[in-house]
Amino acid sequence: MKVKVEHKDKTTIIRMSGMINEDCELSLDKLQSVGGNTVVFDFKDVLSVNSCGLRAWINFLRKFEENKEIYFRHCTPDIVNQLNMIPSFQGSAKIESLYGEYFCENCKIEQLVLYREGENMPDDVDNIDAVLCKNCGNETEMLELDEEYFDCVMGA
Numbered sequence: 001m002k003v004k005v006e007h008k009d010k011t012t013i014i015r016m017s018g019m020i021n022e023d024c025e026l027s028l029d030k031l032q033s034v035g036g037n038t039v040v041f042d043f044k045d046v047l048s049v050n051s052c053g054l055r056a057w058i059n060f061l062r063k064f065e066e067n068k069e070i071y072f073r074h075c076t077p078d079i080v081n082q083l084n085m086i087p088s089f090q091g092s093a094k095i096e097s098l099y100g101e102y103f104c105e106n107c108k109i110e111q112l113v114l115y116r117e118g119e120n121m122p123d124d125v126d127n128i129d130a131v132l133c134k135n136c137g138n139e140t141e142m143l144e145l146d147e148e149y150f151d152c153v154m155g156a
């Protein structure tokens, strides 16, 4: 896992990339000293999370989130699945944006849709707009069960 810390105005942005696994403990330990009251974690380039990484992340966040306002940005489907299965993966963080993954039966291609809080994030499972294939215009299928996928932002 690689970590890049950036300070923008009063916000600290932490970009994560690679795999969150047993090797990330050291990098996470170093992050404990990162200051700022508002911290955004950007998961865009995270490839996968395994169970050792998961444990390290939860231990890290529990301590890190004290007295901070935390946001998760660009949560990939892998991260969203963790969020939905394991509430402590999220802790007190708010989800700013997440990706949905859609598949077109016709073209056999996948496409990602970015959902942003306050913009196009669904607020109700009955309210998820159909996503059309960029290639053929057909309605696509979400790769995950859509009724459950948005649990982490619906407070269900």
Ligand SMILES: [Zn+2]
Pocket (backbone or CB within 6 Å): 104, 105, 106, 107, 108, 133, 134, 135, 136, 137, 138
């Ligand atoms: Zn298509």
